[in-house]
Amino acid sequence: MNVRVLLFASAADAAGRSEVNLDLPDGARVSDLLAELSRLVHGRALASRPMVAVNARYAAPDTVLAAGDEVAVIPPVAGG
Amino acid sequence: MNVRVLLFASAADAAGRSEVNLDLPDGARVSDLLAELSRLVHGRALASRPMVAVNARYAAPDTVLAAGDEVAVIPPVAGG
Amino acid sequence: MSFLTRGPIDVSDLLESLAAPEVGGVVLFSGRVRNLNGGRAVAAIDYSAYETMAEEELGRIVQEASSRYPGVRVLVRHRLGRLVVGEVSVAVAAAHPHRGPAFDAARYVIEELKKRVPIWKCEEYVDGTREWVDPTRIGVQ
């Protein structure tokens, strides 16, 4: 299945882009997506322990993804 | 000695005036002044347990007064 | 320094006065006359003060806030006279490089003001009666 991954801030800088489309096996979880993403950016640090959001809500590493999900890699936030 | 006593808010209403000059014996304390003041206003409530300020600072009942002091009877404050 | 005023309090002016390059957080508390107190419908409040002492006591409170929260800058204004519902009666603004001390200093100043500063309010109710507010009486806040 195809999943759209948005990258922000230091994660976008590390990956050299702000969006990636990943092809993942059905039933893939957030943790699988992060592993696949790390391979794709050749070990460039995405941010130590980034948070992940699925469809604009924070999601735990074991969250199962569905086709069409919008996933976002969230480096440490710093609003205010 | 002569001491000027300022009355405010409910205390001024109770006494029917906003200022009183009291003649007190030398060495009189804040508590003596309050007793004298109560006689003067014929038992009309000054406010239960009013605070007293001497020269614009809160003063304990045993504070000794001096001639020329400005004393103020402070009913419960309600600023804000 | 004059903390007391008979004219309207301009909170924007207070905020601008606290602008400085090292300031990261500003907390402003503004108190307004509200239409209900102790279950009674309030029309207006007449504020009066022992003015010389109120100025001095407010100066002491601001000093205390500066010692407790080093680096904080605090401004206070309290209005006197007759205010109708919705008008700003008091404003406390605190600025600091970080938000924590700004919040704590603003809170400290308003709490101490309410406890210690010789200011009184005579509430005018919608039914035409009036009464001195006594926060030490049970059931009144």
Add this chain to the structure above:
Amino acid sequence: MSFLTRGPIDVSDLLESLAAPEVGGVVLFSGRVRNLNGGRAVAAIDYSAYETMAEEELGRIVQEASSRYPGVRVLVRHRLGRLVVGEVSVAVAAAHPHRGPAFDAARYVIEELKKRVPIWKCEEYVDGTREWVDPTRIGVQ
């Protein structure tokens, strides 16, 4: 509801929006770009966000504040783009009949905003370098 804005934040406008006869206390927190962070001289901050999620997360935080402090009304604005020292980056305003819940709600919202809302800052230093701010790094606040 739009909590994010690219234009200047008008705090007077927020305060006016919260005016109501039952309001007794309003607390406004405003955050500004300051000239020093972690010992480095800051010239400007570029704020960016995952905008759709930031809007939703701010909406959830405001809802939480309303549940925790019944009767409170809260407004929030966060600015995006490049801000120089002294500019207001964020404003939280909370109104309530009593001051306690107004203080607590404003504090709650700004603390949660800083923890959870996907907004980032890239600091531009006076020496020409720039860096993403990571509040989880030790020694940085």
